[in-house]
Amino acid sequence: MISKKTWILIAIGIIVMAGIVVALVFLLGGEEAETDDSAISVSKVSYTKVMGMTITQNNNVIDLVKTDGVWHHRNNEDVSIDQGSMESALTMVCYLYAQEKLFDEVENLSTYGLDPAAQLIEIELDDGTDMSFSFGSYTAARDGVFMNYSGSSALYVYDLDSYSILQ
Numbered sequence: 001m002i003s004k005k006t007w008i009l010i011a012i013g014i015i016v017m018a019g020i021v022v023a024l025v026f027l028l029g030g031e032e033a034e035t036d037d038s039a040i041s042v043s044k045v046s047y048t049k050v051m052g053m054t055i056t057q058n059n060n061v062i063d064l065v066k067t068d069g070v071w072h073h074r075n076n077e078d079v080s081i082d083q084g085s086m087e088s089a090l091t092m093v094c095y096l097y098a099q100e101k102l103f104d105e106v107e108n109l110s111t112y113g114l115d116p117a118a119q120l121i122e123i124e125l126d127d128g129t130d131m132s133f134s135f136g137s138y139t140a141a142r143d144g145v146f147m148n149y150s151g152s153s154a155l156y157v158y159d160l161d162s163y164s165i166l167q
Helices: 004-036 083-094 160-166
Strands: 040-044 050-057 060-067 070-073 095-098 100-103 119-125 130-138 144-149 155-159
Touching: 040 144, 050 083, 070 083, 083 095, 083 119, 083 160, 095 155, 144 160, 155 160
Parallel strands: none
Antiparallel strands: 040 095, 050 060, 050 119, 060 070, 100 155, 119 130, 130 144, 144 155
């Protein structure tokens, strides 16, 4: 027959093992959460302050303006604009997050497809200021595009899923 002392040691061993397993689950789960939230905030502007947006890609220019809360082409108000798609694209620009910051300063932007930019988005704010966001070549791993914005000489990698919304 097993003594009372042996049963107590077995119970303590099981409790210790369970504690180790729970601790590992929480520790490993915490690391995954940090990886998912690793996006770098590049720029934040309230989308309600944006009054105009110009998108230039492959020598095609789309020039949009907001009047009375409705987006339309600046020079042709009769052409309809998908307001939902416009708001999605605007949100991606106004709350700009990057996957990674590569350099604080880059002298030759053409190496990254940013001089000229493959896609240039310029926004006009209600206070009369402008901002521009340049998107360049795909990264070597084709998991993002190079990006920079006005007021900064830093080079970032922008997420492909977000970029497809802008396109």
